[in-house]
Amino acid sequence: MAENISLAFQGIWGHKLRSFLTMLGIIIGIASLITIVATINGTNQQIKENLIGSGTNVINVNLTQNGYVYDFSYSSIPDGVHAITEEDRVYMETLKGVDSVSLFRKRQWVDGVYYKDTSFNGNIYGTDAHFMQVNSMHITDGRGFAEEDLYEHHKIAIVDAKAASSLFAGNSAVGSIIEIKGEPFVVVGICAPDTTSEPVINNLQDYYMYMDTSSGTIYIPISCWDIVYKYDEPQSVAIKAVNTDSMATAGDSVSNYLNERVIENSESPYQYKAENLLEQAAALQELSNATNSQLIWIALISLLVGGIGVMNIMLVSVTERTKEIGLKIAIGAKQRRIRIQFLTEAAALTSIGGVLGVIFGIGLSLLLSSVMGTPVSISVPACIVAVVFSMVIGIVFGLVPAIKASKLNPIDALRYE
Amino acid sequence: MILEMHDICKDYTMGGSIVHILKNIDLTVDENEYLAIMGPSGSGKTTLMNLIGCLDVPTSGSYVFNGHDIPSCSPNELADIRNKDLGFVFQTFHLLPKLSALENAALPLLYGGVRKAERLEMAFEALKTVGLEDRVDFRPDQLSGGQCQRVAIARAIVGKPKLLLADEPTGALDSASGKQVMELFAQLHEAGSTIIMITHDQKIADHAENVKYIYDGVLTGGALYE
Numbered sequence: 138m139a140e141n142i143s144l145a146f147q148g149i150w151g152h153k154l155r156s157f158l159t160m161l162g163i164i165i166g167i168a169s170l171i172t173i174v175a176t177i178n179g180t181n182q183q184i185k186e187n188l189i190g191s192g193t194n195v196i197n198v199n200l201t202q203n204g205y206v207y208d209f210s211y212s213s214i215p216d217g218v219h220a221i222t223e224e225d226r227v228y229m230e231t232l233k234g235v236d237s238v239s240l241f242r243k244r245q246w247v248d249g250v251y252y253k254d255t256s257f258n259g260n261i262y263g264t265d266a267h268f269m270q271v272n273s274m275h276i277t278d279g280r281g282f283a284e285e286d287l288y289e290h291h292k293i294a295i296v297d298a299k300a301a302s303s304l305f306a307g308n309s310a311v312g313s314i315i316e317i318k319g320e321p322f323v324v325v326g327i328c329a330p331d332t333t334s335e336p337v338i339n340n341l342q343d344y345y346m347y348m349d350t351s352s353g354t355i356y357i358p359i360s361c362w363d364i365v366y367k368y369d370e371p372q373s374v375a376i377k378a379v380n381t382d383s384m385a386t387a388g389d390s391v392s393n394y395l396n397e398r399v400i401e402n403s404e405s406p407y408q409y410k411a412e413n414l415l416e417q418a419a420a421l422q423e424l425s426n427a428t429n430s431q432l433i434w435i436a437l438i439s440l441l442v443g444g445i446g447v448m449n450i451m452l453v454s455v456t457e458r459t460k461e462i463g464l465k466i467a468i469g470a471k472q473r474r475i476r477i478q479f480l481t482e483a484a485a486l487t488s489i490g491g492v493l494g495v496i497f498g499i500g501l502s503l504l505l506s507s508v509m510g511t512p513v514s515i516s517v518p519a520c521i522v523a524v525v526f527s528m529v530i531g532i533v534f535g536l537v538p539a540i541k542a543s544k545l546n547p548i549d550a551l552r553y554e
Numbered sequence: 555m556i557l558e559m560h561d562i563c564k565d566y567t568m569g570g571s572i573v574h575i576l577k578n579i580d581l582t583v584d585e586n587e588y589l590a591i592m593g594p595s596g597s598g599k600t601t602l603m604n605l606i607g608c609l610d611v612p613t614s615g616s617y618v619f620n621g622h623d624i625p626s627c628s629p630n631e632l633a634d635i636r637n638k639d640l641g642f643v644f645q646t647f648h649l650l651p652k653l654s655a656l657e658n659a660a661l662p663l664l665y666g667g668v669r670k671a672e673r674l675e676m677a678f679e680a681l682k683t684v685g686l687e688d689r690v691d692f693r694p695d696q697l698s699g700g701q702c703q704r705v706a707i708a709r710a711i712v713g714k715p716k717l718l719l720a721d722e723p724t725g726a727l728d729s730a731s732g733k734q735v736m737e738l739f740a741q742l743h744e745a746g747s748t749i750i751m752i753t754h755d756q757k758i759a760d761h762a763e764n765v766k767y768i769y770d771g772v773l774t775g776g777a778l779y780e
């Protein structure tokens with residue numbers, strides 16, 4: 138067998154140009170396959186990283202109704218849901234897998250928020266003093282919330298960079314006064330995520346928000362929430378897990394605790410539930426996969442065409458080598474042997490094509506990512522599968538030529554000129 | 555007795571009509587016999603040779619070679635017989651152009667399942683027998699016609715076959731190298747080989763100890779040919 142393989146490679150090397158042209162279909166097919174898979178993988182990985190929060194390990198626990206996140210922007214306050222107290226918050230920090238906990242309330246696509254004539258329609262969060270630390274954010278200008286801001290109901294606000302630029306358009310934000318539902322709030326600080334690379338996206342809504350045109354987020358002390366919205370709105374909980382692996386544990390232990398403590402009736406349709414980020418990632422990935430997987434079919438068709446090209450050339454090669462085959466049969470080569478020789482040659486040809494295709498594909502992916510900024514991630518299993526697959530193509534499309542060769546009549550073949 | 559043919563016929567269908575190429579051939583060949591078969595062009599020499607060489611099957615008749623009943627053998631059995639018990643020398647050598655003399659001579663052993671080191675050693679011995687031990691690494695296009703035919707003979711004898719078949723082995727050679735090749739066959743015969751040779755040339759047939767003639771598909775023992 139080793140002998141067969143080395144002979145096959147010699148044969149291919151002996152016809153460099155022809156072999157290369159024969160492989161071209163396979164090379165192009167495999168290269169596009171690798172590129173498509175790399176793009177799909179890259180997008181998926183990016184989605185996952187965005188959702189998991191690039192290592193911030195933050196997980197939100199929200200009130201849900203029949204499994205869906207309860208949105209106070211449009212709905213009334215549910216019955217039988219008590220407030221989460223500071224004692225609860227401190228206790229939750231001792232639960233398994235939990236590092237720190239922050240309570241917050243949240244509105245999306247808000248209205249009634251202005252700086253002078255400019256209106257703001259991003260997010261408003263009512264947060265405690267722990268929110269920034271839990272969400273791995275820091276103050277870049279001005280100051281954050283102190284405990285007394287919360288006790289004393291200071292009407293102050295922190296804005297993120299996006300909100301600052303959309304509201305103040307380059308003017309200094311700190312010290313400006315914005316109006317929320319008719320109430321004046323003084324901007325005291327600007328915050329930013331610790332990791333500057335990606336926006337922190339914690340759930341599906343955030344993701345769409347980011348994909349659309351998010352105009353940023355304004356944070357106010359949670360104790361001031363009742364000034365602008367309703368006091369008894371249930372809170373959400375942001376948890377920083379001790380590490381990425383314990384995110385699920387932390388989410389579960391906190392939601393179980395809350396359901397026992399603050400939900401009056403265990404049969405209630407209202408339940409606290411931790412966001413399952415991986416599930417959400419999978420949903421988003423499916424969305425992006427659907428568009429890309431059509432491309433895979435195109436790549437497969439080009440592989441099919443490549444396979445037919447290989448079959449064509451192998452048939453030519455059988456005709457050209459009629460005499461050689463005749464001689465081999467005459468001196469005792471069995472049909473099986475001749476078949477294996479041609480199958481090996483076809484498989485070697487397409488395998489080399491596959492390897493070259495993988496190399497070109499990786500190059501193309503890297504080029505795409507550097508020129509167009511598409512996220513790519515080369516998958517090693519995909520590369521291995523691609524090479525094995527191209528080998529299989531060689532065997533499948535080499536079958537007809539190989540059988541034709543093995544069935545040659547040695548008498549006619551030896552006489553063939 | 556190495557082979558025994560009895561009442562062998564070979565027909566071809568040509569454009570709907572049956573052509574009888576070989577007619578009721580009887581032939582026996584003994585161990586260490588050197589037989590020459592002569593006959594005009596188109597008389598059926600090569601056809602007979604293909605039957606003897608198990609490359610083709612007769613239309614009718616019985617053929618026993620080296621104890622095998624050839625018409626009842628499977629293609630794989632025939633391949634084995636050709637590989638181990640028969641050596642072929644063709645008019646136009648039929649060497650593989652990309653292989654060296656040594657590799658060409660070793661080729662039948664590859665199909666016989668002999669290990670590589672042993673193969674090359676036996677091929678070298680065979681090349682020594684034909685006097686080409688200084689040309690082992692030459693490819694066919696680097697060898698003269700006579701040398702090519704000697705490589706082909708080395709390939710035919712490398713597996714120590716029971717029977718050596720040569721179809722006009724000097725047909726493509728000039729007289730000097732043709733003479734060398736004939737001397738080689740005489741030498742092999744001396745050393746114990748059984749040989750059947752087809753030729754046009756009476757002078758060449760004179761090397762053989764036994765000559766048969768074929769006219770129009772009929773084999774005769776007598777010297778009817780002139």
Ligand SMILES: Nc1ncnc2c1ncn2[C@@H]1O[C@H](COP(=O)(O)OP(=O)(O)OP(=O)(O)O)[C@@H](O)[C@H]1O
Pocket residue numbers: 566567568575593594595596597598599600601602
């Ligand atoms: N496959 C075939 N189909 C039909 N006729 C054939 C076939 N092979 C050979 N013949 C015919 O059989 C006859 C004998 O051919 P063969 O090759 O045995 O002659 P030969 O004696 O070897 O001649 P030469 O000395 O020219 O080599 C010829 O008339 C040829 O046309």
Ligand SMILES: [Mg+2]
Pocket residue numbers: 599600601721
């Ligand atoms: Mg002939």
